[in-house]
């Protein structure tokens with residue numbers, strides 16, 4: 369049982385988002401302490417190991433995340449891929465350590481469950497565990513795609529318990545990246561605009577979104593993307609909440625914005641269509657009872673934006 373660490377961000381205001389509250393103390397000072405890490409890994413009573421295979425966590429028959437408590441050493445030494453990082457995720461309020469590792473052969477742990485895509489399995493996990501497994505997924509993904517030095521092209525190696533890579537030739541250090549994305553729902557009076565992309569399932573509508581560009585504030589990115597995608601001029605931006613989104617390693621920055629007028633003009637490279645929803649319709653979307661459209665569930669920040677606005681009126 370994870371005991372919430374009060375050294376961590378547990379006392380911050382409520383964040384409604386999945387992946388949104390990392391309740392371990394990341395204890396970054398231990399990442400460089402090989403003796404401490406070794407001792408923690410060898411503690412066969414309380415240390416937890418989260419096994420992954422190719423970026424997918426092990427999920428038990430019950431649908432819960434598999435956490436190897438008291439078997440950390442065994443899981444890592446017997447089944448772990450030793451060319452992949454042994455990732456230290458932090459300590460809980462009992463000072464118990466949490467790690468994640470990549471498993472060589474998924475069949476070796478098949479009696480415990482199966483390795484599943486986090487996007488599909490995530491909504492079933494304990495909300496306290498989800499941010500931890502999401503963090504591990506994002507970092508494993510970064511390691512997998514960054515095996516060579518961006519400066520000189522030589523091979524790099526994981527260091528500091530998975531929290532950086534160091535080039536084997538030029539010694540340059542590379543750190544896990546986070547890609548900031550603005551995701552926003554434009555509103556005009558009592559209506560909210562949602563868009564849809566051609567590749568989405570029939571009827572799905574969601575908030576607009578785009579990567580923040582260098583030299584841009586969050587508010588400017590919201591205004592630029594809203595104008596580019598939907599032709600709407602933003603007059604006010606209200607930040608709602610943020611969400612680490614490990615697909616692959618984004619930070620979703622959610623906003624509800626006001627626009628000047630109904631000048632919708634859809635950029636067909638980005639969207640297939642966009643339509644206004646009244647607040648009553650937004651309530652139907654939240655309840656999954658709209659006759660023609662549906663929106664992402666509360667697991668996605670877009671669902672939280674729509675829900676929040678629907679409940680305001």
Ligand SMILES: [Zn+2]
Nearest residue numbers: 517520535538
């Ligand atoms: Zn290099």
